[in-house]
Amino acid sequence: MKEEQKTPSAENPVKLLKLELKPAKHWAAGIPAVLAALSDLQEERIAFRGMKALLKMNQRGGFDCPSCAWPDPDDERSPIGEYCENGAKALAEEATGKKLTAEFFAENAVADLASLTDYEIGKKGRLAEPMYMPKGGTHYQPISWQDAFNKIGQHLNALDSPDEAAFYTSGRTSNEASFVYQLFVREFGTNNMPDCSNMCHETSGVALADVIGLGKGSVTLDDFYDTDVIVIIGHNPGTNAPRMMSALEKGKRNGAKVIAINPLPEAGLMGFRNPQQFNGVIGHGVKLADLFLQVKINGDMALLKAIELLLYEAEQRAPGQVFNHDFINENTVGYQAFIQQLSTYQLHELAASAAVPVADIQAAADILRDKKRIIVCWGMGLTQQKNGVDMLKEIVNLLLLKGSIGIRGGGVCPVRGHSNVQGNRTMMIMEKPRQEQLDRLQKVFGFNPPREHGYDVVKTIKAMHEGKVKVFFGMGGNFLSATPDTTFTAAAMRKLKLSVQVSTKLNRGHLVHGEEALILPALSRSDIDMVNGVHQFISTENSMGVVQSSKGMLKPVSDQLLNETHIVCRMAKATLGDRSVVNWDLFENSYDAVRDAIAACIPGFEDYNTKVRQRSGFYLPNGPREGKFKSSISDTRAAFSVTGVPLNQLAADEYAMATTRTHDQFNTTIYGLEDRYRGIRNERRVIFMNPVDMEKAGFAEGDKVDLFNYDDGIERVARLFLVVPYSIPEKDTVTYFPETNVLVSINNTVDESNMPASKRVVIKIRRHQEV
Known part of the structure; x- marks a missing residue:
C-alpha cells in the first residue's frame, strides 16, 4: 500500500456514500435553518439541555457562541435567539451527553479510529478524562492530571533549547487563557506560537x-x-x-x-x-x-x-x-x-x-x-x-x-472565523511580537522575554519534519486537519517526542501523534466553570473589536475537565518550578487577577475588570475607525499601494482548485453530510466543475476521478471524488476541505503572510483508478 493511502487525514475510502444532487438554492436561512438547528439537538438527545443553553447563547449574562466571531448587537438582542444554524450545531456538539472515557479508548485502537471519517470521529462525544499514549502503544490509556503535567514538564525541560517546542492556539481560547498561555511560553523561553490566524486572516493583519x-x-x-x-x-x-x-x-x-x-x-x-x-x-x-x-x-x-x-x-x-x-x-x-x-x-x-x-x-x-x-x-x-x-x-x-x-x-x-481568534492575537498570541509588547511584559513581570521571532504554522510543520521541534502543544483546534500538505504534516507530527492536545472532542489530530501523546479534556464555552466555589466568566473579542464577558451555564459532562487557564497554570508550575517569577497560583485561583495583569500589559484594557462587566462590554481603541492612520512609510497617513495583476496561466490539462467548507461544517468540525445550499447531500468527496470543462475532458455527472498536484516536483493525490456540474468559471474547480488539503503544498503560501494558499491550487483531474 502506498504511503499516501495510509495517511488518516486523506481518508482514501474504498467506496463512496450515495451522493444525492438537488438544485442549488437561491436563498439562505428561513425555516429549513431552524429545523436543521433543532435536529442536531435531537440527534444528540439533549433537546431540553440544548434549548436551555440556546436561549442564553450570545445574550447578556450568557455565553459567547463557540462558532464564528460575528458581533452581537450593541442594543437589543432577539429574544427568539441570537444565534444561527451553525451556532446551534456547535452547541449541540459540545453540549452532548455522550462522553469518551478510558473504557472507550481501551476498546478502540488508534489505528481503528483513524480509519473513520472526520465526521464519524467528531460524533463520538466529549472527552471526559485525560489520556496518555505511551511510546510504542496502540491505545490511549488514562493518566492523572498531575502525572500529565509532570510528563509535559519533563519533556520540555529535557529539550536542548526552548525553541525545540511549539505552542499552537485555536481561536476559541479565551482572553484569560490566551494571556497566561503566551506568558508561560515566553517565560519558558520561546516565541514559537503558531496559531489559527496563520491559516485564516494573517493576510488581513499584515496588509492592514x-x-x-x-x-x-x-x-x-x-x-x-x-x-x-x-x-x-x-x-x-x-x-x-x-x-x-x-x-x-x-x-x-x-x-x-x-x-x-x-x-x-x-x-x-x-x-x-x-x-x-x-x-x-x-x-x-x-x-x-x-x-x-x-x-x-x-x-x-x-x-x-x-x-x-x-x-x-x-x-x-x-x-x-x-x-x-x-x-x-x-x-x-x-x-x-x-x-x-x-x-x-x-x-x-x-x-x-x-x-x-x-x-x-x-x-x-x-x-x-x-x-x-x-x-x-x-x-x-x-x-x-x-x-x-x-x-x-x-x-x-x-x-x-x-x-x-x-x-x-x-x-x-x-470577517473572522473562530469566535476569539482576534482576541488571541490581541492577547499576544503571535510568533512575531513587537518589541514594545515584550518590553511591557518585562516591566510588569520582571523576566526578559525572548526577542527573536518564532515559528508560524508553516514554519512549525517544516521544523517538526526536520527534527527542530520535538514537543508540540495544541491549545484547542484540530491542527492536522486544518493544515496544508496533509501527508507531509502527518509525517512531521509522527517525528515528535511528545504531542499534547487540549480538546473538548475527539479529532484526527489525536490519532496522528508523536512518540508519546497526551489528550487533555477542557471545559467548553457553555460549561459552568467553578473556581473555589465561584461561578466564573471569561471574555472574548469579536470581529469588530468589542470585548465582552461569557459565562457558561451547563453542567459539565465530567468532573475530570479543567478550564484552559488552570491547564496552563499547572503546566507552568510543573515545568518552571522555582525558577518562575510569575505567581501562577494567583492566576489559577482568580480570573480577575489575570484580567488585572492584562490591564497592566495591553493598551486598551485599562480598568479591564470594571469595563468587561458592563452590559455590552467595551470597544477597544481603533485608530482607523477614528480617522487616525499610519503606515509603514508614514506615522500619520495611510498609504496607497502599487500592486500587480497575476498571470494565472494553466496548461491544457490543468485546473485551478479552491477549497471551501460545506454548510454542515465549521472550519474542520463537520456537523453533517448536507451542503444544503449547493444541493449536495450524503457525500463530501465531490469536485465542482464547469459543464464546458466536463464536456472537453469527457466527464459526466457522477464520474469518479482522482485529483493530482505536482508542486515542488512531488505528486500529491486525493483519490475517489465525484464530478458535479456547477455554475463556476471555466478552468476553475472547488472541493471541500480538509479532504483536499493533501493537495496543498507546504510551500504554496501567501506572499508576506506565509499562510497556506489553498484558494488557488493547480491540479490535474483523471478518471479514478483502483489501487
Whole structure:
C-alpha cells in the first residue's frame, strides 16, 4: 500500500456514500435553518439541555457562541435567539451527553479510529478524562492530571533549547487563557506560537497594519445599518457567518446596495429569509445582492483594478466628483504613484483576466461612483490567495480613493472565523511580537522575554519534519486537519517526542501523534466553570473589536475537565518550578487577577475588570475607525499601494482548485453530510466543475476521478471524488476541505503572510483508478 493511502487525514475510502444532487438554492436561512438547528439537538438527545443553553447563547449574562466571531448587537438582542444554524450545531456538539472515557479508548485502537471519517470521529462525544499514549502503544490509556503535567514538564525541560517546542492556539481560547498561555511560553523561553490566524486572516493583519496602521477591521455593526454600499468579496455569509445576513438585511432596508463577488453563486449572497421576521417565515425574504460578479479564482485583483480604472475615468470627466481629494490630500501618501500605474492598464484586458463582462464591471463602478459610505467585507476567499496581501491593499486603495475609512458607514471588514481568534492575537498570541509588547511584559513581570521571532504554522510543520521541534502543544483546534500538505504534516507530527492536545472532542489530530501523546479534556464555552466555589466568566473579542464577558451555564459532562487557564497554570508550575517569577497560583485561583495583569500589559484594557462587566462590554481603541492612520512609510497617513495583476496561466490539462467548507461544517468540525445550499447531500468527496470543462475532458455527472498536484516536483493525490456540474468559471474547480488539503503544498503560501494558499491550487483531474 502506498504511503499516501495510509495517511488518516486523506481518508482514501474504498467506496463512496450515495451522493444525492438537488438544485442549488437561491436563498439562505428561513425555516429549513431552524429545523436543521433543532435536529442536531435531537440527534444528540439533549433537546431540553440544548434549548436551555440556546436561549442564553450570545445574550447578556450568557455565553459567547463557540462558532464564528460575528458581533452581537450593541442594543437589543432577539429574544427568539441570537444565534444561527451553525451556532446551534456547535452547541449541540459540545453540549452532548455522550462522553469518551478510558473504557472507550481501551476498546478502540488508534489505528481503528483513524480509519473513520472526520465526521464519524467528531460524533463520538466529549472527552471526559485525560489520556496518555505511551511510546510504542496502540491505545490511549488514562493518566492523572498531575502525572500529565509532570510528563509535559519533563519533556520540555529535557529539550536542548526552548525553541525545540511549539505552542499552537485555536481561536476559541479565551482572553484569560490566551494571556497566561503566551506568558508561560515566553517565560519558558520561546516565541514559537503558531496559531489559527496563520491559516485564516494573517493576510488581513499584515496588509492592514502596513497601509492603515492596524491589522483589524475598522467598522462596527451599526455601520452596516447606515451605509450606502456593502461589497462582499471572497466570502460566503450564508455558511460562514450566517448572522451577518441579518446586518445585510437591515442595511438593505435602509437603502444600501450590495455587490457580491465570488467564483460560486452562493445562496447567502443572493437572498435571505430571516427566521426572526414574519416575511422570512412565509414570504420571499430579502434579495441581498444587487449585483453579482462571478469572478474567476484569483481574478479578484484584475476586477478591483478594472473598477478603479472606470472610477478614474469618471473622475477625469468630472474632477472632484468621484474621488475624495480632500481626504486623499490630508490622510494619504502614494496617490500619484498609484494613479500612474493604474492608468497603464487596459479595461478589456483586466476584464478578461477576471472573467467578468465589462458591462458588469461598469455596473459595479456605477454603484460606487457617487457613494462615499462604502464597506468592503472579505473572508478566506481572498486571504488564502498567493497574492492575498496585495489584494487587500488594493481594497484599501479603493476605499482611500473614496475617503471611505474612518467615517460612519465606511471601512474595512475582514470577517473572522473562530469566535476569539482576534482576541488571541490581541492577547499576544503571535510568533512575531513587537518589541514594545515584550518590553511591557518585562516591566510588569520582571523576566526578559525572548526577542527573536518564532515559528508560524508553516514554519512549525517544516521544523517538526526536520527534527527542530520535538514537543508540540495544541491549545484547542484540530491542527492536522486544518493544515496544508496533509501527508507531509502527518509525517512531521509522527517525528515528535511528545504531542499534547487540549480538546473538548475527539479529532484526527489525536490519532496522528508523536512518540508519546497526551489528550487533555477542557471545559467548553457553555460549561459552568467553578473556581473555589465561584461561578466564573471569561471574555472574548469579536470581529469588530468589542470585548465582552461569557459565562457558561451547563453542567459539565465530567468532573475530570479543567478550564484552559488552570491547564496552563499547572503546566507552568510543573515545568518552571522555582525558577518562575510569575505567581501562577494567583492566576489559577482568580480570573480577575489575570484580567488585572492584562490591564497592566495591553493598551486598551485599562480598568479591564470594571469595563468587561458592563452590559455590552467595551470597544477597544481603533485608530482607523477614528480617522487616525499610519503606515509603514508614514506615522500619520495611510498609504496607497502599487500592486500587480497575476498571470494565472494553466496548461491544457490543468485546473485551478479552491477549497471551501460545506454548510454542515465549521472550519474542520463537520456537523453533517448536507451542503444544503449547493444541493449536495450524503457525500463530501465531490469536485465542482464547469459543464464546458466536463464536456472537453469527457466527464459526466457522477464520474469518479482522482485529483493530482505536482508542486515542488512531488505528486500529491486525493483519490475517489465525484464530478458535479456547477455554475463556476471555466478552468476553475472547488472541493471541500480538509479532504483536499493533501493537495496543498507546504510551500504554496501567501506572499508576506506565509499562510497556506489553498484558494488557488493547480491540479490535474483523471478518471479514478483502483489501487
